[in-house]
Amino acid sequence: MKSRYDSAKDVFVDSVDFDDYIELESSVKAYKQLEHSLDKPLKMILVFGKPGTGKSILLNRIEEKLKAEKEIYYFETPSINEKEFFHKLFKVLTKEDLPKNAEVNFSTLVDFCKNLRGKREIIILLDEAQMYGADMMEKIRLISDTRSVKFIVSLHKTDDEDLIAKEHFQSRIWEVIELKNATKDEQAAYIHKKLLKRNLFEIANSFKDKNMKLIHEFTKGNFRECNKLLFTIFEICQYYDENEPHKINYDKISNKIIEMSALKLGYIDV
Numbered sequence: 001m002k003s004r005y006d007s008a009k010d011v012f013v014d015s016v017d018f019d020d021y022i023e024l025e026s027s028v029k030a031y032k033q034l035e036h037s038l039d040k041p042l043k044m045i046l047v048f049g050k051p052g053t054g055k056s057i058l059l060n061r062i063e064e065k066l067k068a069e070k071e072i073y074y075f076e077t078p079s080i081n082e083k084e085f086f087h088k089l090f091k092v093l094t095k096e097d098l099p100k101n102a103e104v105n106f107s108t109l110v111d112f113c114k115n116l117r118g119k120r121e122i123i124i125l126l127d128e129a130q131m132y133g134a135d136m137m138e139k140i141r142l143i144s145d146t147r148s149v150k151f152i153v154s155l156h157k158t159d160d161e162d163l164i165a166k167e168h169f170q171s172r173i174w175e176v177i178e179l180k181n182a183t184k185d186e187q188a189a190y191i192h193k194k195l196l197k198r199n200l201f202e203i204a205n206s207f208k209d210k211n212m213k214l215i216h217e218f219t220k221g222n223f224r225e226c227n228k229l230l231f232t233i234f235e236i237c238q239y240y241d242e243n244e245p246h247k248i249n250y251d252k253i254s255n256k257i258i259e260m261s262a263l264k265l266g267y268i269d270v
C-alpha cells in the first residue's frame, strides 16, 4: 500500500518548476521589484542571493509570466566560453538556426543589436552568472548598451567571495534585487502552502509552531535546505507508517522525527 507520506515526500523534491512557485511576502516583493525594474529604461538587473534562496525559480516565474507579451529567454546554464555564448545569443536574436560551428564575431553581434533598436525589445535571463568572467560581463554590458537587449543576471553569493563588490557590478547601470533566506513565519507559510497545494491537509496541519521553529533553526530559512529536511522527515514518517504505525502521531509531528532527520542530514552530531 502506498503510504500517505509518499506524496508528501514528492512535494519537497528539489526542483525548479514555475508550477510549484509559492507566493510568499518576500518572493512577491522580489517579483514586483523585478517587474518594475524591467519597465525602467535599465539595461542590467542583478538578482543575487545565497544558493537555495530562489533565484532560479524567480527567473522561471518571470519568464513564464511575461513570455506571452515580451520576447524573453532564459539561459539556464552558462556557456563554456565566449564563442558559445555569442552563438547562442545570436541564434536567439536572429531566430535562425546557425550552423553549429559558425563563428559569431562580437562586433557583428553588437551591430546586429544596434539595428534592432526600437524594433524589438529582448530580455535575456542569465542564470548562474557567477560563472562568467569579468571580460564576458563587460561584453554583455556592451551588448546591453545597444538598448535592444536587457539582461537579468542572477548570481549566487558565497561566503568567501563577495561578487557584488567586484568593480563591474558597482556601476550605476545595475539595479540590484537581493533574495534572502526566509524568516520563520515565511518558511512555515512555505511548508504549509506547498502541502496544501497538493491537498495534503492533514499532514500540513500536523506541523505546529514548535516544529516550524525547530525546522527554521536547522535550515536557517534556506529553501533548498528546507526541502531536503522535509523530504527526510517524510521518509522517516513513511518508515514508521509502514513498519511501526503505533510509534507515530498522525495529528502532530514529533520534534524527535525532525531531530532524527537533522541528524541524518548532518545538521547536528550525536
Ligand SMILES: Nc1ncnc2c1ncn2[C@@H]1O[C@H](COP(=O)(O)OP(=O)(O)OP(=O)(O)O)[C@@H](O)[C@H]1O
Pocket: 013, 014, 015, 016, 017, 020, 021, 022, 023, 024, 027, 049, 050, 051, 052, 053, 054, 055, 056, 057, 058, 155, 156, 223, 224, 227
Ligand atoms: N517562492 C518559492 N516557491 C516555491 N519554491 C521555491 C520558492 N523559492 C524557492 N523555492 C524552492 O527552493 C529551491 C531552491 O530554489 P532555487 O533553485 O531557485 O535557488 P537558487 O537561488 O537558484 O540557488 P542556486 O544559487 O544554488 O542556483 C527550489 O527547489 C525551489 O523550487
Ligand SMILES: [Mg+2]
Pocket: 055, 056, 057, 127, 128
Ligand atoms: Mg539557481
